[in-house]
Amino acid sequence: MNQERKEPEYLFSEKQVADKSSIARRFLDTRSDLNEIVNKADNFLVKRFYNIDHNTYLEGAIPSKYKELMGLVASACLRCDDCINYHIIQSYRLGVTRAEQEEAINVALVVGGSIVIPHLRRAYEMLGELYR
Amino acid sequence: MNQERKEPEYLFSEKQVADKSSIARRFLDTRSDLNEIVNKADNFLVKRFYNIDHNTYLEGAIPSKYKELMGLVASACLRCDDCINYHIIQSYRLGVTRAEQEEAINVALVVGGSIVIPHLRRAYEMLGELYR
Amino acid sequence: MNQERKEPEYLFSEKQVADKSSIARRFLDTRSDLNEIVNKADNFLVKRFYNIDHNTYLEGAIPSKYKELMGLVASACLRCDDCINYHIIQSYRLGVTRAEQEEAINVALVVGGSIVIPHLRRAYEMLGELYR
Amino acid sequence: MNQERKEPEYLFSEKQVADKSSIARRFLDTRSDLNEIVNKADNFLVKRFYNIDHNTYLEGAIPSKYKELMGLVASACLRCDDCINYHIIQSYRLGVTRAEQEEAINVALVVGGSIVIPHLRRAYEMLGELYR
Amino acid sequence: MNQERKEPEYLFSEKQVADKSSIARRFLDTRSDLNEIVNKADNFLVKRFYNIDHNTYLEGAIPSKYKELMGLVASACLRCDDCINYHIIQSYRLGVTRAEQEEAINVALVVGGSIVIPHLRRAYEMLGELYR
Amino acid sequence: MNQERKEPEYLFSEKQVADKSSIARRFLDTRSDLNEIVNKADNFLVKRFYNIDHNTYLEGAIPSKYKELMGLVASACLRCDDCINYHIIQSYRLGVTRAEQEEAINVALVVGGSIVIPHLRRAYEMLGELYR
Numbered sequence: 092m093n094q095e096r097k098e099p100e101y102l103f104s105e106k107q108v109a110d111k112s113s114i115a116r117r118f119l120d121t122r123s124d125l126n127e128i129v130n131k132a133d134n135f136l137v138k139r140f141y142n143i144d145h146n147t148y149l150e151g152a153i154p155s156k157y158k159e160l161m162g163l164v165a166s167a168c169l170r171c172d173d174c175i176n177y178h179i180i181q182s183y184r185l186g187v188t189r190a191e192q193e194e195a196i197n198v199a200l201v202v203g204g205s206i207v208i209p210h211l212r213r214a215y216e217m218l219g220e221l222y223r
Numbered sequence: 224m225n226q227e228r229k230e231p232e233y234l235f236s237e238k239q240v241a242d243k244s245s246i247a248r249r250f251l252d253t254r255s256d257l258n259e260i261v262n263k264a265d266n267f268l269v270k271r272f273y274n275i276d277h278n279t280y281l282e283g284a285i286p287s288k289y290k291e292l293m294g295l296v297a298s299a300c301l302r303c304d305d306c307i308n309y310h311i312i313q314s315y316r317l318g319v320t321r322a323e324q325e326e327a328i329n330v331a332l333v334v335g336g337s338i339v340i341p342h343l344r345r346a347y348e349m350l351g352e353l354y355r
Numbered sequence: 356m357n358q359e360r361k362e363p364e365y366l367f368s369e370k371q372v373a374d375k376s377s378i379a380r381r382f383l384d385t386r387s388d389l390n391e392i393v394n395k396a397d398n399f400l401v402k403r404f405y406n407i408d409h410n411t412y413l414e415g416a417i418p419s420k421y422k423e424l425m426g427l428v429a430s431a432c433l434r435c436d437d438c439i440n441y442h443i444i445q446s447y448r449l450g451v452t453r454a455e456q457e458e459a460i461n462v463a464l465v466v467g468g469s470i471v472i473p474h475l476r477r478a479y480e481m482l483g484e485l486y487r
Numbered sequence: 488m489n490q491e492r493k494e495p496e497y498l499f500s501e502k503q504v505a506d507k508s509s510i511a512r513r514f515l516d517t518r519s520d521l522n523e524i525v526n527k528a529d530n531f532l533v534k535r536f537y538n539i540d541h542n543t544y545l546e547g548a549i550p551s552k553y554k555e556l557m558g559l560v561a562s563a564c565l566r567c568d569d570c571i572n573y574h575i576i577q578s579y580r581l582g583v584t585r586a587e588q589e590e591a592i593n594v595a596l597v598v599g600g601s602i603v604i605p606h607l608r609r610a611y612e613m614l615g616e617l618y619r
Numbered sequence: 620m621n622q623e624r625k626e627p628e629y630l631f632s633e634k635q636v637a638d639k640s641s642i643a644r645r646f647l648d649t650r651s652d653l654n655e656i657v658n659k660a661d662n663f664l665v666k667r668f669y670n671i672d673h674n675t676y677l678e679g680a681i682p683s684k685y686k687e688l689m690g691l692v693a694s695a696c697l698r699c700d701d702c703i704n705y706h707i708i709q710s711y712r713l714g715v716t717r718a719e720q721e722e723a724i725n726v727a728l729v730v731g732g733s734i735v736i737p738h739l740r741r742a743y744e745m746l747g748e749l750y751r
Numbered sequence: 752m753n754q755e756r757k758e759p760e761y762l763f764s765e766k767q768v769a770d771k772s773s774i775a776r777r778f779l780d781t782r783s784d785l786n787e788i789v790n791k792a793d794n795f796l797v798k799r800f801y802n803i804d805h806n807t808y809l810e811g812a813i814p815s816k817y818k819e820l821m822g823l824v825a826s827a828c829l830r831c832d833d834c835i836n837y838h839i840i841q842s843y844r845l846g847v848t849r850a851e852q853e854e855a856i857n858v859a860l861v862v863g864g865s866i867v868i869p870h871l872r873r874a875y876e877m878l879g880e881l882y883r
Binding site: 564596597598599600601602603 | 696728729730731732733734735
């Protein structure tokens with residue numbers, strides 16, 4: 092049952108996102124530098140975990156774009172700015188509209204409470220750069 | 224921008240869900256009893272919060288069914304069995320398939336880690352009763 | 356600076372609370388049984404921690420009753436039913452009114468989000484028994 | 488029951504706080520810039536949530552100053568530096584003493600554990616600037 | 620680097636643990652029943668996650684018994700009774716002494732705070748049955 | 752039972768760690784500056800808590816090095832970069848190998864989920880500087 096397997100089709104490359112938003116660029120650059128360090132360490136279980144993580148968001152019974160938004164909701168509830176940035180960018184690359192991003196963040200706000208607000212503020216700052 | 228306003232159309236009533244699953248029935252009965260106690264207390268801010276909570280999952284830029292699944296992901300990440308039960312039931316009532324429920328739970332599992340597993344087990348028990 | 360030292364004066368004993376509310380009684384009985392098991396183990400650091408814990412809520416710059424309500428807010432935000440029950444009971448024993456209990460829970464609800472609601476429901480059930 | 492309605496009377500304006508503490512000023516400036524971005528987005532549910540959030544800390548059965556300190560305890564337990572800064576500033580503006588701030592933080596430290604310590608350190612840095 | 624691969628040698632079977640402690644037996648029975656339900660669902664990513672989870676605690680640079688105790692610390696900090704029970708049982712099966720179990724729980728208590736205490740109490744109840 | 756009392760023997764001083772890693776140095780300097788501010792405030796309960804915290808990691812039934820690694824697992828699960836840095840440094844000073852550090856982080860990754868990844872990345876950056 093439910094093999095989430097097909098790669099989604101991105102409307103925008105990471106490079107295009109970085110060109111639109113300086114916040115996104117800084118985040119993507121740092122993330123890429125640090126991932127290189129992690130990859131070099133070549134830890135067996137970390138690689139397995141990254142692999143599962145990648146598989147989770149592939150096209151399946153639920154379209155990738157909604158799974159990325161679910162990742163956004165989870166990240167905002169658990170209050171991880173890096174994860175929020177990542178899923179906003181991935182959602183954007185899959186054609187998610189600004190209204191959809193805001194509604195997903197609202198689910199996190201209501202479920203997670205006012206403690207989510209500082210992250211919501213920073214998320215809106217990046218949304219402002221991505222959707223001009 | 225994005226007013227999440229329209230009530231979704233449910234395929235099943237709470238009563239129908241309770242008839243299919245004894246776990247769902249016990250949960251819905253307890254929830255209903257306790258909500259009556261809360262309603263009688265008539266606390267202004269609690270009522271306002273319940274109202275916002277209700278509005279969050281209405282039809283909007285994102286269809287209600289995906290917002291309920293987002294609520295499920297958030298609930299599983301934050302590890303609240305009652306909230307998990309509620310969003311599984313709401314999703315079921317909106318026609319979400321079992322495969323979609325499982326994929327949403329997988330997002331929570333990967334984001335939230337093995338600490339989610341005991342909740343996943345109990346969620347699968349109810350899924351087994353709902354989707355026979 | 357700020358030595359939180361004086362024992363507060365309780366208006367009600369644990370026994371009186373247990374007589375008013377069956378939920379409180381069950382909680383206090385279980386807690387007392389388990390604390391006996393912990394005490395017998397006589398673990399040095401656990402005893403030290405219990406001692407600090409006790410000191411935290413003594414009369415000081417902030418009256419004990421407000422510190423117990425702060426403990427309630429923290430417990431509700433971190434979603435621990437046992438801790439919520441404990442601080443509601445302690446607050447009640449110090450003469451906190453129902454309106455004050457509800458306002459404290461509201462702070463937790465707004466800061467912590469809808470994930471707090473299942474705990475709020477159960478808290479209101481005990482409040483209903485304590486304040487008849 | 489319990490309508491938390493009346494605005495509290497502040498002893499100090501945000502400007503006065505910013506003049507006393509450079510940490511507070513940086514925080515208030517960033518917060519204000521980002522809130523402007525959020526306000527421009529004009530999201531219906533976000534505005535509703537901000538409104539509830541504001542109402543929660545108004546004068547009521549519990550004085551505003553204690554509710555702000557409860558917000559501080561919740562924020563420190565949930566480990567959000569921005570929220571900690573905000574509630575320390577609000578408490579300060581309502582005339583809360585340093586000893587009271589420290590006792591509130593102690594509740595968070597004991598409930599939340601050593602994971603709170605890095606936030607406590609940063610909180611003490613701002614307290615040092617506010618209460619010279 | 621670091622392939623955590625070899626199965627640890629258990630001193631006791633799950634059956635022997637269940638015979639010593641009724642709390643452990645109830646937990647293991649429920650866990651086994653629910654795992655059967657999960658296994659039947661045969662979800663690809665869940666199985667992958669279970670596989671990584673299993674690999675994490677195998678003998679490696681760190682002996683399995685300490686990794687199980689690390690799992691215990693993590694579970695107690697994140698306050699999951701099922702996970703606490705599981706890692707206490709696994710540690711017991713690997714020959715961990717009661718004093719070691721208590722010290723691991725103390726790390727969780729100090730890092731996680733008083734919110735861990737209700738879980739510590741229940742953990743001590745099972746420890747009392749396992750180590751008579 | 753279990754008095755965790757003896758100071759561990761460190762292979763490296765904090766100064767030697769700071770000389771090896773600029774990330775560690777920045778962290779240790781900031782921590783030291785802020786701890787000075789906290790110490791000056793001379794809060795009774797904070798000092799008591801620091802004392803318990805110190806005692807928790809002393810040599811006992813479990814060697815200090817494994818307790819520091821447990822502190823690392825707890826910190827990574829609860830996602831506190833400062834605490835992660837601290838326990839990596841303490842573990843390093845006690846002769847913990849890189850493979851052991853990675854295995855401990857893997858426990859946190861699997862228990863805590865992908866939300867741990869941004870912290871894992873930053874941890875690997877410091878590990879890279881410490882273990883060249």
